Amino acid sequence: MAAEQPKDVPTDPASSPAPVTGDEAAAPSKKGAKKAEAKAKKEAEKARKAAEREAAAAATSSGPVEDLAKDNYGEVSKDKKIESAIVNLRNVGEEHVGKSIKLRAWIQNARMQGAKMAFVELREERNWTIQGVVSASAEGEPVSRQMVKWIGGLKLESFVSVEAMVMKPLEPVKSCKVSGFELHLTKVYLVAPAPEMLGLGMGAASRAVGNLDDETASDAPAVEGLSISDGAPVASLATHLNNPAMHKRAPVNQAIADIRIAVEDLFCDYLRARRFKRFHPPSLIGAASEGGANVFTLPYFDKQAYLAQSPQFYKQIEIAGGRKRVFCVHPVFRAENSNSPRHMTEFMGLDMEMEIEDHYHEVMHMLEGVLIYIFGKLATEYREEIELIRSVYPSEEFLLPEPGKEVRLTFAEGQALLRAEGPPEYANVSDDEDMTTAQEKALGALIRKKYHSDFYVLDKFPVEARPFYAMPDPENPQVTNAYDFMMRGQEILSGGQRLHLPHELEATIRSKGLDPNQPGLKGYVDVFKSVGVPPHGGGGIGLDRVVAWYLNLPSVQLVADYPRTPKRLAP
Template identity: 60%
Template sequence: MADAPQEDAATTSKKAAKKAEAKAKKEALKAQRAAEQLSKQTAALEIDDPAKDRYGLVKPISPAVFSAEAEEVNLRSLGEEHEGKTVILRAWIQNTRTQSAKMAFAELREEGNWTIQAVVMVTPEGTPEAQVVSRPMVKFITAITPESFVAVEAKVKRPLEPVKSCRVSTFELHITRCFTIAPAPPMLGLTLAAANRPITDFNDEDVKAPGESDKEPEAGVPAATMLTHLDNIAMHKRAPVQQAIADIRIEVKDLFRSYLKARGFKEFEPPCLIGAASEGGGNVFRLQYFNQEAFLAQSPQFYKQFEIAGGRKRVFSIAPVFRAENSNTPRHMTEFTGLDLEMEIKNDYSEVLLMLEGVLLHIFRGIKERCAHEIELVRSVYPSEEVLLPEPGKEVRLTFAEAQQLLREEGPEEFRNVRDDEDMSTPQEKALGAVVRAKYNTDFYVIDKFPDTARPFYAKVDPTSKPSADGVRATNAFDFFLRNQEILSGGQRINDPDELAERISAKGINPASPGIKEYIATFRQVGVPPHGGGGIGLDRIVAWFLALPSVHLAAYYPRTPKRLMP
């Protein structure tokens, strides 16, 4: 029996060696093919070709290789004023197609899924040498590998019929010069077609895109896992669907910022490195900071309140936050972007609720208006129903007790006995969302007056609420939901230091612990006005608005317990 581990080790070693050998052979084959491809592309330059100065591999490219009258353009701005003119376009080769030895087509792509058809044709005899397009030039262009970056000079012309496969369908480019600036390898780890297919394997749960199980896979285009996507990050990010998601994300931040600035909010920058665990809780990342321990911020909560204590009336931040939760689900990440605000309360905490409700509805309506093309593109890959928003004046706001009662009366049988003094589970939230949609015709709603057992220590208890038999009381705190999922938590904060210390102790946290002690002390240094705010998950807003199968798709570089690179 003692020899068994050695045999296992030897077997493992042999397998590893074979695997390494196979990988080396694959890399060698890839390098050989790349060399052959390069040879094909440069062979034409070695013969007596009258067009040899009009194409080739150029690194770096010089403006001198183009005609003086040629205008640099991008596809987004290409219009009728360019028809018949000579232009320069820098783009990626999406694909090429040989029509004959004298004619070929190429599809060129710019950022944001802007594509156009390009044509290259051998010019007839007698063409001035400065305008000649030769057979070797046609051959060179058809040999350019997909995803290579090129610069072309071309005449803008009208096609005989609109090119429906391209976003720019009413024009095409007739190439007169073509230079490969950055060639792509012959074999891609992830093709654009595969990158633009729905991801169904997120390597965390058995997640499927909406409707994916009923769809036939595209011929010759296998679906790739999230693991493959992130291991081929450049192609993942080049996929039109990912660029559309990223563009929508950008608009969400812009809409959030512009709405609040127009209402007197000041932006500030909370720290990510802090000296004590945020809010005194667990699930925090610890790291060495010179000769002491430091933490990654779980929330900018304390710092938002410090800004109010420091004399600001209204503040907001857009910053990363970190949670050391070992949750491998499509709803969780260990790093995400928070959209946070805090504001002084004049009369009632409902001022905060209405401000947050206003900014979110502004974001959702703004996305629909600004990003119609991007939404359509995302839905072509991840089908979903239109998100239902309440009409002005018909916003749905339920107390926690009302929401639980609605679930007991109209929800599934399993939720007939839910209690008003216990927090909602994820299945409860989803079931309630379905009931609200059917009853109120909206996917967006607010649940207010959460029990104090389900809120953090800084949440203000509703002074008018009566304690339950177990001593549980309602708070001036709320959650916002979209498509059955929580996207925001907020409410009024405690601004009295003695009340705050009492609540902290009641939550089982030592008021004298590092971070908490300094937090309470801030409220003893000066008189801090009543205030409240909320935190919005940017990634979740994007994911749930688009009904994506995983929040990971809404992040630029998702961080999970299993993913730290790239």
């Protein structure tokens, strides 16, 4: 039997790796690395041959085999320890060749090759994968045939802790991101097993979502919603969202999440560097400020509460409170029964508000500044993520204006452009009415052609298209000191100067047919009556939309960590 063969191959480096001195491990010379590489290749060849011999011997034996490698695999336990230090896959290099490392990873693939060899694909994080090889040694330890069989049968997406020697493969392993090295496994411990069958496999999780309609939503069985496209399974958005762990494990979705984090962090960094201060607006409010439409209502002890639809009022209290420049990152709630790839019932807003010294364009330029800063950083420092996402969701490069050549049109200029050069159905669009989504998109296409930019500002919106707190243009009371920012023809930011004198505020509220003494408005106006509040303005950005439009994703629900729609409250 294999286990009874004499353990007389101590020179086989695959079974007893030469101890590594600390110095070698820390700073190997180039020469040393080459030497190690050559040695490793030789040894790999040797090991392979030994395995072949062993396989031939085993073929002639039979009966139960004592497992000499039993401590080197199996479910993790207290006495199953790995002494080698963890080396993250992004750091694996020539200096590790021929040395033993520890890795904690997911089984992305596992298969037997013959009876004594198994290959696994190990994923550590995002798309960082490496090939692992294991073959039973002639003497049955450190690797036995039972161990190889157990490894080859590991369920996909199980989490394992492995000890392995880093080797150079004979040819680059094209299927893995770490293609220049492979791992010869000496210990494999199962830390967390995956189930027999996944609700969503890594293949489908890593491809573009199919059906965007979340009809089935959270009640649907997890495995529904798979279809076949070009021979590969494609999962619906619902299936993705019903399998959150697998959806989140897919490299493309981790890259989208990383871009979203970057957008938020860059927004905060830019404003903080300009003396903006963070605050947190409340989610629970005592009165619906914007007329009561599309607001979530809930019992609150003996009263009623509402979920905030915007931090507008609170940003302005901060200014009234002498905070000068503020920003916030906060959830926004909209009880709108819209089932579209543009809408969610809860989403993250990035908001800012600042005192105005002379002109509201100070605010507009600050907002242009922060967005151009974000887009510039994404294009340079997040190239890898963008390319990974594009390999799944193709998009054209997002065009930015040259510095000093920002694209700014008034609303009226935008409408004039649509009338003059847009599709015939827009030949009569009015300067006093808000644009439709379709008009916006058509204008976006015209502007891209004319100004070579996917990012532009529409300024001076008509009074009719703005809420009561918008400051009218002193030169032309038909329009306001308010703007929208557009990306690829879609709105991502709305902002402007606000009325700061209480009598003007009350007059505008009345002109909109509202009563300044109604709940939700009285408290608002009272703040401006309670002290002198300097002129101010700001804007609010939908975080998920910025990311979705920048990457040209088919739905904002691919950006939010836990999208909420009229049909979805889970997970």
